[in-house]
Amino acid sequence: xxVKNKPLIAVTPGDITGIGPEILAKVIAAGxxxxxxxxxxxxxxxxxxSFATLGMKFDLxxxxxxxxxxASDALAMVLDLGQGGMELLALARPHPExxxxxxxxxxxxxxxxxxxxxxxxxFGPLVKETLNLAGKKYNDETEMMQEKxxxxxxxxxxxxxxxxxxTIAEHVPIKKIPEFITRENVLEAVEILQExxxxxxxxxxxxxxxxxxxxxxxxxxxxxxxxxxxxxxxxEAKKKGIDVYGPIPADTVYVRAxxxxxxxxxxxxxxxxxxxxxxxxxxxIVIIFARSPVIVTTPSHGPAYGKAGKDTAxxxxxxxxxxxxxxxxxxxxxx
Amino acid sequence: xxxxxxxxxxxxxxxxxxxxxxxxxxxLAEPEVRKLCRPLVIGDAATMKEAFTFTRxxxxxxxxxxxxxxxxxxGIVEVIDLHNIVLDKLTRGRVDPMAGKAAYEYIKLGTExxxxxxxxxxxxxxxxxxALNKAGYHYDGHTQLLAELCGVRDVAMMLVTGNLxxxxxxxxxxxxxxxxxxxxxxxxxxxxxxxEAVKxxxxxxxxxxxxxxxxxxGEGGLFGDxxxxxxxxxxxxxxxxxxxxxxxxxPDSAFxxxxxxxxxxxxxxxxxxxxxxxxxxGITFGVNVTLGLPIIRxxxxxxxxxxxxxxxxxxxxxxxxxIKLASVMVENRKxxxxxx
Numbered sequence: 001x002x003v004k005n006k007p008l009i010a011v012t013p014g015d016i017t018g019i020g021p022e023i024l025a026k027v028i029a030a031g032x033x034x035x036x037x038x039x040x041x042x043x044x045x046x047x048x049x050s051f052a053t054l055g056m057k058f059d060l061x062x063x064x065x066x067x068x069x070x071a072s073d074a075l076a077m078v079l080d081l082g083q084g085g086m087e088l089l090a091l092a093r094p095h096p097e098x099x100x101x102x103x104x105x106x107x108x109x110x111x112x113x114x115x116x117x118x119x120x121x122x123f124g125p126l127v128k129e130t131l132n133l134a135g136k137k138y139n140d141e142t143e144m145m146q147e148k149x150x151x152x153x154x155x156x157x158x159x160x161x162x163x164x165x166x167t168i169a170e171h172v173p174i175k176k177i178p179e180f181i182t183r184e185n186v187l188e189a190v191e192i193l194q195e196x197x198x199x200x201x202x203x204x205x206x207x208x209x210x211x212x213x214x215x216x217x218x219x220x221x222x223x224x225x226x227x228x229x230x231x232x233x234x235x236e237a238k239k240k241g242i243d244v245y246g247p248i249p250a251d252t253v254y255v256r257a258x259x260x261x262x263x264x265x266x267x268x269x270x271x272x273x274x275x276x277x278x279x280x281x282x283x284x285i286v287i288i289f290a291r292s293p294v295i296v297t298t299p300s301h302g303p304a305y306g307k308a309g310k311d312t313a314x315x316x317x318x319x320x321x322x323x324x325x326x327x328x329x330x331x332x333x334x335x
Numbered sequence: 336x337x338x339x340x341x342x343x344x345x346x347x348x349x350x351x352x353x354x355x356x357x358x359x360x361x362x363l364a365e366p367e368v369r370k371l372c373r374p375l376v377i378g379d380a381a382t383m384k385e386a387f388t389f390t391r392x393x394x395x396x397x398x399x400x401x402x403x404x405x406x407x408x409x410g411i412v413e414v415i416d417l418h419n420i421v422l423d424k425l426t427r428g429r430v431d432p433m434a435g436k437a438a439y440e441y442i443k444l445g446t447e448x449x450x451x452x453x454x455x456x457x458x459x460x461x462x463x464x465x466a467l468n469k470a471g472y473h474y475d476g477h478t479q480l481l482a483e484l485c486g487v488r489d490v491a492m493m494l495v496t497g498n499l500x501x502x503x504x505x506x507x508x509x510x511x512x513x514x515x516x517x518x519x520x521x522x523x524x525x526x527x528x529x530x531e532a533v534k535x536x537x538x539x540x541x542x543x544x545x546x547x548x549x550x551x552x553g554e555g556g557l558f559g560d561x562x563x564x565x566x567x568x569x570x571x572x573x574x575x576x577x578x579x580x581x582x583x584x585x586p587d588s589a590f591x592x593x594x595x596x597x598x599x600x601x602x603x604x605x606x607x608x609x610x611x612x613x614x615x616x617g618i619t620f621g622v623n624v625t626l627g628l629p630i631i632r633x634x635x636x637x638x639x640x641x642x643x644x645x646x647x648x649x650x651x652x653x654x655x656x657x658i659k660l661a662s663v664m665v666e667n668r669k670x671x672x673x674x675x
Contacts, residue, residue, distance in 0.1 A: 173559030174549045175514055213509045214606035221475075223509030251610035270550035271608060274587035279594065279615035 007119035007329035008070060009322060010039045010079070010112065012105040013046070014124025017091035017098045018303020019313035021050035024124055026315035027322060028076045029056050036326035037075050039118060041105045044080035046089055053090075054311055066117050081105060090309030099130025106141065107133060107148045113294035114149055119333065120295035120325040124318060125303040141298075142289070149293060156290035157196035158273075158300065159324055160282040163257050164200070166193045166290075167267040177269045181212055181225045186233035186266065192290045193264045194242050199290075200324075201331045208262040209234055209246030210253045210272050217247070230268075254280065284317040286324045295328045297321040338407060341373050342455040342665035344658060345445035348378025349460025351420045351434040352427050353639025354649035356386035359460065361651035363412050364392045368655060371662040373407040375454065377441040380416035382425070387412075389647035402453055417441065427645035435466030442477070446484045449630035456631035456661040460654065461639040475507050478625050481632060490627035491525045493532060493600075494613045494636060495660060496620060499593055500536070500600040501609040502529040513605035517548050517561050522569035523576075525602055528626035530578050533600050534671065535631070535664040544598040545570055545582030546589035546608060553583075566604075619650055622657045624664075631664045633657040 011027065014020035024040055025047065032038040040047055044062045051058040062078045063069040069079050083101045091098070102124075109121040128140045138144040146153045156166050166189045169180035190207060197205035209230060213223030220227050230247040237244045245262070246253075254276035257265055267273040277285065285300035299317035307313045346363075349355030356378065363374055376383060380398035387396065398416040399405060405413045419437040442462075448454040459477055467474060474480040482490045493502045504525050505516040526543060533541035546552075547566060549559030556563055566583045573580045581598065582589065590612030593601040603609025613621060613636075621636030635653040643649040 171550055171558055173553070174510070175559060175561075178511055214507060214610070217509070222507060223511065250607040251614045254611070255614055271586045272611065274550075275590060275608065275611045276615050278587045278591045279612050 005333065006035055006037050007326060007333060008037045008039055009120045009122060009325050009329065010041045010109040010118050011122045011318070011322060012102065012109060012124050013040070013042045014126040015094070015098050015102050015130070015303040016042070016046055016085055017088050017093060017095050018125060018305050018308050020124035020126070020303060021046055021089065022054060022308070022311065022313050023315035023318045025050040025054055025056060026313075027319050028060065030315070030319065032075050033319075033323045033326050035330060036322075038077070038322065039069055040076070040078045041109050042081060043083040043085055043101070044078050046083075046085055047078055049086060049089055053309065066112050070117050081108065092305040092308040094127050094130045096130050096132060099126070100132050102126040103131050103133040103138070103141075103144060107144065110145055110149060110294050110296060119329040120297070122318070122321045122325045123296070123298045125299060125301055127303060145289075145292075145296070151293045153292040153296075154192060154290045155287060156192050157288035159200075159286045159288060160277045160284070162263065163254075164193060164197055164202075164264045164288075165267055165273050166196070166264075167270060167273055169269050171270065174269065178212070178225060181229050181268055183229045183233045183236070186230050187236050189266045190233065190237040190242060190244055191240070193266055196288055196290050197264050199328055199331065201327075202263050204243065205263045206261065207242060207244045207264040207266065208248050208253050208257060209244060209266040210250045210268055211247035212268045214249070214251075216249045284320045286317070286321045288324060288328070295325055295332065297325040297328070338373065341371065342662045343373045343375065343453075344661055345448050345454035345457045346374055346376050346658070347438070347441040347445045347457065347459045348376060348382065349441070350438050350463045350466055350639045351379060351382045351425055352429055352431050352466070352644060353461055353463060353641055354643050355460035355639065356382050357390045357644070357647055358635070358649050358651045358654050359383070360386050360390045360392040360394065360412065362654040362658060364394050365655055366409075368658050369409050371659060373405075374412075374658070375402065375405055375407075376412060376414040377417070377445045377448075378414050379418060379420040379437060380414045381418075381422050382420045383412060383414050385422060389645055391647065402448070415444065417444065428641040430463055430466045430469065432466060432469040435463060435468070435470035435472065438462045439467060439470065439472045439480070442480060443484060446481060446630065449632075450485065455665040456633065458654070458657050458661050459632065459634040461635055461637060463639045463641075477634060478506070481625055481628055485628045485630065487627055487629065489524050489528070490625055491528050493529065493624040493626050494609060495622045495624060495656075496613050496616045496636075498596065499590065499613060499616060500529075500533060501590060501593070501603050501613055502600060502626065503603045503606060503609050505604070506606045508606075510605060514548065514561070517604050518565050519569040519572065522566060522602070523573055524627075526569070526573045526578060526580060529600050529602060532624060532626050532664075535667045536660070537663055537667050538599045540579060541599045542579045542581070542597070544584055544589045544593050544601040545580060546586040546601060546603055547583035548604045550586070552585045620652045620656050622653065622660050624660065631661055631668065633661040633664070
């Protein structure tokens with residue numbers, strides 16, 4: 001709940017055997033982004049230990065109840081779940097108990113958000129392999145949140161700089177990509193991206209749809225997916241009032257987006273977006289969950305076990321995820 | 336460097352309705368270009384003369400009939416005049432079969448000169464594919480045409496932008512077809528051609544990165560198995576032949592790492608994989624190099640830019656870089672041949 005119009009954003013450390021607790025400590029030490037309050041949700045002992053490892057002073061208020069935390073006017077605080085786990089800190093490899101703790105902190109936070117006690121959730125880097133809750137294993141965090149929230153939820157939007165994107169066939173073999181390129185999937189992706197842009201408060205969003213084939217198929221000479229599926233979906237989206245362009249050759253779509261021509265890009269596959277964004281120097285990609293009853297974001301990197309406990313982990317991506325969540329929460333509060 | 340040692344470059348004029356002729360007037364006015372090479376334009380003298388009136392670049396056109404007449408003096412743009420454009424009938428910025436046919440003839444002559452050893456390399460200006468096809472020459476672009484003129488099949492496209500050099504296993508095919516082409520013989524061919532070309536660019540022991548095909552380079556088979564079945568075996572074979580090759584690397588880091596200086600070249604498995612990386616660096620100074628020809632060929636990495644034709648405003652940077660790169664490759668080819 002917002003105190004003095006400052007949304008309260010829960011941040012979980014993710015997998016505590018990785019860099020999560022360290023980057024969370026660094027984000028707290030750097031101070032929350034303007035106009036929001038940070039609530040670190042996890043084990044207070046683990047967080048204190050992370051501060052100590054980094055040589056930082058820990059002077060945050062620690063609460064055991066969400067009501068107390070929500071009423072606090074501190075800008076940064078800890079909600080102690082009393083999970084323990086000190087022995088797992090910076091273990092630098094996946095561990096089932098750490099997976100359970102990460103899942104518990106995340107699910108507790110999204111449930112509080114659903115009840116309106118907090119305004120948004122940012123979860124730290126975790127791995128699917130160890131994700132479990134009350135003896136049950138989940139394929140990924142999306143499936144787990146969907147079950148607990150009882151609502152559809154999509155790991156969908158991602159923000160890099162000022163550009164939002166959605167990818168139709170993300171983590172699938174390239175051979176299978178054409179199967180995903182249907183009129184329905186393209187249209188749905190355009191609509192979701194439009195929702196994310198609107199949710200973020202972008203005025204009159206302009207969305208580009210990347211092509212699948214080189215030169216956007218060149219009139220069917222080098223591939224027909226543009227003619228058969230992508231272009232018809234774009235026409236349908238236009239009829240629904242969305243300001244959408246394409247199919248645009250994938251090798252120029254981000255060049256044009258960075259020139260300010262588009263706010264959002266619908267990608268057909270993973271590397272279309274990732275090659276362009278990494279070449280442009282955007283390592284900090286924030287993942288936004290769309291069609292969710294609560295605001296949820298997360299950084300795009302993993303727990304980086306190799307860097308755990310070494311004070312070398314970069315907190316910028318987690319901070320960017322907090323900023324996006326805070327911004328989305330302010331938009332929602334303003335409505 | 337004395338005049339005779341400098342690379343003699345056959346520079347084709349490209350599509351007369353586009354910005355090619357104007358770009359040539361600007362590029363050949365650069366002292367740096369004149370220092371590096373002996374340029375000879377293969378084109379239409381009247382079109383080149385008119386291009387000077389658009390750009391007001393310093394210099395003038397001298398029409399010649401054959402190479403023996405060329406003197407390569409600063410300030411003079413010598414044009415082997417094929418006299419194949421009727422200026423009164425040419426509309427700039429519009430597809431014209433006459434310009435398409437003329438562009439074909441420049442490439443044919445330039446290639447023949449290079450094959451005969453009269454020119455050291457060919458540097459090509461932009462052509463319009465539609466004009467070429469409407470003139471009855473059915474090619475999907477320069478590369479296919481050059482391969483046919485040279486009688487070779489195994490060619491590859493390399494894009495060079497600054498320090499990033501990217502060769503492509505396939506280019507002008509659908510993504511579905513590109514996946515089918517990701518096979519060891521072709522990958523090894525492209526690796527060999529890249530290794531040779533980078534050596535010609537002056538790097539004695541090229542370090543080459545190979546991108547995977549799938550996201551995260553397949554992540555151990557989870558997101559595709561072409562890396563395991565085809566790409567890794569090809570890399571192993573290239574290594575056994577003495578090449579310094581690393582990969583398969585995740586596509587979203589292979590090109591970035593090459594750009595950061597960790598590799599001298601990177602191999603892309605399909606058109607957009609390589610082109611996305613290169614174009615994000617900016618296209619104004621990109622050069623396109625055809626590997627696998629018996630001749631050295633570099634090209635501008637942009638289109639005919641019909642929108643700027645006749646306005647004198649087209650940017651010559653890509654052509655200047657293409658000329659510089661061809662000159663360097665000619666020089667190193669001589670040196671490497673001498674070392675044998």
